Each structure stands twice: as structure tokens, then as C-alpha cells.
Amino acid sequence: MNFLDALHISSSGLSAQRVRMNVISSNLANIDTTRTPQGGPYRRKDVVFAAHPARQSFRNTLRSHMAGKLSEVRVVGIMHDPRPAKIKYDPQHPDADERGYVAVPNINIIEEMVNMISATRSYEANVTAINATKSMALKALEIGR
16 A cells, blocks of 8 residues: 555545534534424434445555455445434424424434544544654655655
């Protein structure tokens, strides 16, 4: 694996975790949204990742298949959480039904914060990998001096 492949793979991880953090932020921002344009409460979203073969030259692809595959991370979709909305009794709420119940989003703030911490740690790990790759490239350039 060359330096550019390592940078490309780490940058794909950065991009994927950025999308994940944006979706988590959207979930947290809409924790009390009971009415959406589609009707009903906001539905929690989650990001789906997949490993895709890294783009490489034919020679590098052949080598990587012989030594083990190099993969990059891609966001393949953002799906709605299938769990139903929570029902809460609040007869004063403007979206309450005739019995006084309101459908609120199925968002658990603790779960979202744990997901945000996980995404942040993954982002930091990719930044560390990029910095290590840059450091190795600089050290390699110093060998010729």
C-alpha cells in the first residue's frame, strides 16, 4: 500500500463519520418535533456504512488482492429507524389527539450521545492515521538527504 492509498482510505472514513455526526445532530435537534411535512412525529435516522474496494491502479489492485483487500468506507444510505413513535399523554399539546395523547419521536438522548462519542472517536482515529501517514512520508523524504 502506498501513501496515497492510505490517505484515501482514511479520508473516506473521515467523510463517512462526518455524515454520521450530521445525522446524529439532526436527530438531537428534532427530539421534540411532533409534526413533520410528511405527517406525524420526526423519525430517527441512522447511517448505513459499507466497505468498498479502494480505487487503485491495476497493478496495486492485483497486489492488494494477493496480500489482502484494501477497502474504503462509504455511506450507502440513511435509513429511518423502524421503531414506532412513543406515545405520551399531554392534553395541552397542540398535536394531541382527542384523547390527549401525542406521538413523539423515538429518540433516546443517551443512545444518540453514545453514537456521537463513537463517531467522534472514529473520526479522531482517522485523523491520527492521516497524521501518521504524513509523518512517514516526510521521514521517507528525509532518507535521501
